[in-house]
Amino acid sequence: MKSFSYERARTPAEASAAVARDPNAKFIAGGTNLLDLMKLEIETPRRLVDVNGLKLDRIEPTKDGGLRIGALVRNTDLAADKRVRKDYGVLSRALLAGASGQLRNKATTAGNLLQRTRCPYFYDTNMPCNKRTPGAGCSAIGGFTRSHAVLGTSEACIATHPSDMAVAMRVLDASVETVRPDGATRTIPIAEFHRLPGNTPHLETALAPGELITAVTLPKPIGGHHAYHKVRDRASYAFALVSVATILHKDGSGRVALGGVAHKPWRVEAAEGALPQGAKATAAALLAGAKTTPQNAFKLTLAERALGAAIAEARA
Ligand SMILES: Cc1cc2nc3c(=O)[nH]c(=O)nc-3n(C[C@H](O)[C@H](O)[C@H](O)COP(=O)(O)OP(=O)(O)OC[C@H]3O[C@@H](n4cnc5c(N)ncnc54)[C@H](O)[C@@H]3O)c2cc1C
Numbered sequence: 001m002k003s004f005s006y007e008r009a010r011t012p013a014e015a016s017a018a019v020a021r022d023p024n025a026k027f028i029a030g031g032t033n034l035l036d037l038m039k040l041e042i043e044t045p046r047r048l049v050d051v052n053g054l055k056l057d058r059i060e061p062t063k064d065g066g067l068r069i070g071a072l073v074r075n076t077d078l079a080a081d082k083r084v085r086k087d088y089g090v091l092s093r094a095l096l097a098g099a100s101g102q103l104r105n106k107a108t109t110a111g112n113l114l115q116r117t118r119c120p121y122f123y124d125t126n127m128p129c130n131k132r133t134p135g136a137g138c139s140a141i142g143g144f145t146r147s148h149a150v151l152g153t154s155e156a157c158i159a160t161h162p163s164d165m166a167v168a169m170r171v172l173d174a175s176v177e178t179v180r181p182d183g184a185t186r187t188i189p190i191a192e193f194h195r196l197p198g199n200t201p202h203l204e205t206a207l208a209p210g211e212l213i214t215a216v217t218l219p220k221p222i223g224g225h226h227a228y229h230k231v232r233d234r235a236s237y238a239f240a241l242v243s244v245a246t247i248l249h250k251d252g253s254g255r256v257a258l259g260g261v262a263h264k265p266w267r268v269e270a271a272e273g274a275l276p277q278g279a280k281a282t283a284a285a286l287l288a289g290a291k292t293t294p295q296n297a298f299k300l301t302l303a304e305r306a307l308g309a310a311i312a313e314a315r316a
């Protein structure tokens, strides 16, 4: 690991200013992703700004009946919160499907959204990767692609986003609240938060340099049957090959988002009109335009079947 300096931020704006001023600085929250990447020298910040002392660890009701989740709320606490379990079950289930108990105790809401891809070539510093080194090339294209994206890919990158929580946030229409170095705040709809790779796969979100996430807000609950179906190689402690977050109502209508298939949680609102017709029709609309390889084409069948299981569970 390269050496680095360490400091604790006292206010969100101070933290934001410190990172915005210095291109070699990064925030650290739970450290469960960043420290691994630093050990492998995939990320080499020379300065770490610890945000754990900021008072961003509360889950509070909003005026319009929703919930405001502080950026530092740990994944364990969010999954266990009674309001989340009752009204946003898809979120609780997605969180509990991720990582391990120890990791969830450290992992934060903001850090989870910002965790980086698990593309094996991204982790192998001997292999070219446009996400690590812009312009270097993509080793996955033409390589081993079993875990890679089938939707929204580009000539530069076919990586997936690994977060389970983000898929649930997408189906819940969450918003990300941030603060900038001058103290100005803004709200980014989750649909616009993660980017598709295009020709700049190293730019993964809508955040500006130094912009700090302060909270994620959920709109008021919409009821329905909430489910999160995650298909993976091991029953626990493994990233999704495909995951399906659903909120389904008695009349068959609802919402669906997919994980493990794209560079961001994949939701196509227009496809949700097909939900009353069942999984086949919905999957056809949701997966339209998919580009597969012989190694990852199975993800299309897996997505349809996982959605079918979620629909059957809601009807039972
Ligand atoms: C073995 C293992 C298995 C895992 N399995 C899963 C899984 O199955 N599903 C899943 O979803 N996840 C999984 N994870 C990932 C885990 O959920 C993430 O590592 C964790 O959520 C990251 O949160 P953190 O607070 O530790 O982030 P950190 O590592 O502290 O930070 C991650 C990134 O976010 C930035 N950051 C942190 N806070 C802020 C903020 N407030 N504003 C702006 N930027 C910020 C940091 O600068 C850094 O770039 C796994 C991780 C490991 C190590």
Ligand code: SF4
Pocket: 117, 119, 120, 121, 122, 128, 129, 130, 131, 132, 137, 138, 139, 140, 141, 156, 157, 158, 159, 201
């Ligand atoms: S898919 Fe993306 S992350 Fe993986 S090697 Fe290609 S550019 Fe890098």
